[in-house]
Amino acid sequence: MARVQHDDGTVVERFHATSGRVTGWMAMVLAAVVVVAGVAYADDGFPLWVAAAALLVGVLAWAAMLRPALWVTTEHLVMRNLAETVHVRLAAVEEMAVRQVLVVRAADRRWVSTVVGRTWRKALTSRHRPGGLATDAALAPTEGMHYADFVEDRLHDLVDKARSREGVRPGSREHLALPDAVRREPAMVPIVLVVGSVLLLLVSFFL
Known part of the structure; x- marks a missing residue:
């Protein structure tokens, strides 16, 4: 036995x-730049859905390419x-x-x-x-x-x-x-982040 x-x-x-680490970091940096731009220029008409989509891409890049x-x-x-x-x-x-x-x-x-x-x-x-x-x-x-x-x-x-x-x-x-x-x-953290980002993206289309 x-x-x-x-x-x-x-x-x-x-x-x-x-593989995948360099691509993952590049995607996160690009997503962060777009999110920051969205926050900084929100009053100037920057589309909220673009910033929300960038946030989702960044979260997915971290969860799928950097977290494993x-x-x-x-x-x-x-x-x-x-x-x-x-x-x-x-x-x-x-x-x-x-x-x-x-x-x-x-x-x-x-x-x-x-x-x-x-x-x-x-x-x-x-x-x-x-x-x-x-x-x-x-x-x-x-x-x-x-x-x-x-x-x-x-x-x-x-x-x-x-x-x-x-x-x-x-x-x-x-x-x-x-x-x-x-x-x-x-993995509750990435699951919550992905779901939250998707919900934010959906809501942004109605704002």
Whole structure:
């Protein structure tokens, strides 16, 4: 029987985003300029709906491009996305691959993180990782190694080690029956900001 592990939330490793950050910051800066202009020139006839639309774009840019994050704790892979944070028990991961996004299968569902990914061309030509534990050389990026390759190897290594600690074999009945395989937490702050921005935009059309 698999042993239940206690996760104290200690971060083992964080992975940086491979794309979208520059675009996200540019969108936020542009949105902020338009919002400030809307407030400054409101009495001069600046359209309120334009400022409200810019605010919505800025919020969406932050929530979709800058907020997402990916890290690993003692026992979980944590994927922070636009509307929720998903905690996937490492030992319960059934399949995992980095394509244009990171795709993880656990608890009979697919979970996606946009933090790490490959270009469409790179995703078509990327190698498939063989089964078994990753070698020590795969635990750190080497010269010329694509960062997505490093992330994929590192995550597979952490998953393999978690399975060994739990005493489960991939695809076994015990593996598929691991309790608390996935925990989801709604992201209230971005949800409230997006909804509030949409409502403000709708109201602005009638002012």
